Amino acid sequence: MNRKFIGSQSEVKGGKVLQLKGSCSVEEVLTRQQAALRLKPQISERQLRTYLDLASLYLPSFADFRDEENGGLNRHVKLTNWHLPVLQQIRTCVLLKGLIKTAVELKQHPEKFTGV
Template sequence: MSLPNCRENSYFYIYRQFQEVPKQGGRGVEELTRGQVAQMMKPVVSSRQLQKYLNIARLYIPGFENFTDPKTNGLNGYAKLNRSHIRVLQEIRSLARTQTLADIEQQYKQQRLRDKV
């Protein structure tokens, strides 16, 4: 599956394509540490950079709701990653190579508002 050429369509692609990220705690789902996932990214990113991608995903991508701490409304440090999360984070990482994280977050925010209407 290839990404559309248009930047705006790529946000839509990520948002729509990955709405069915498997929920945590499923049988046979290998849990990964953030360090392991950071090493699996291409190119490799730091754990700190991965947290920034997770922060965007938890706010705007369906399937990442478990990464929001209900008490603090911030990033949940106890939420577990699995291989199905990598492709979404990789797409965010790919977008981050051409624009700032603030721009990416703004696009997801606009997409979410359009979906609510």
């Protein structure tokens, strides 16, 4: 369940009341199946693994998904809702250009996918 908190919170610090305002998104751990179903259009877990593999090869934020021992994907790393926007961009690029051209673009211009 994705929870988003908007509003303010009061906090007592050193005898003074501080009021914090703003919004905060909560990190939600997802199964591979849940993540695959949240992408638009929905994909299979096998396709999600392909996109995770591409991302783990070329994007530093996905480096943890790469298993150093065997060079493949690490099944034990948790996928969160914060990974979904990048995976969605990869998904969209694959639909428009194909898998190989997307892999080349990820290698040459990873900043297009991370927004950095």
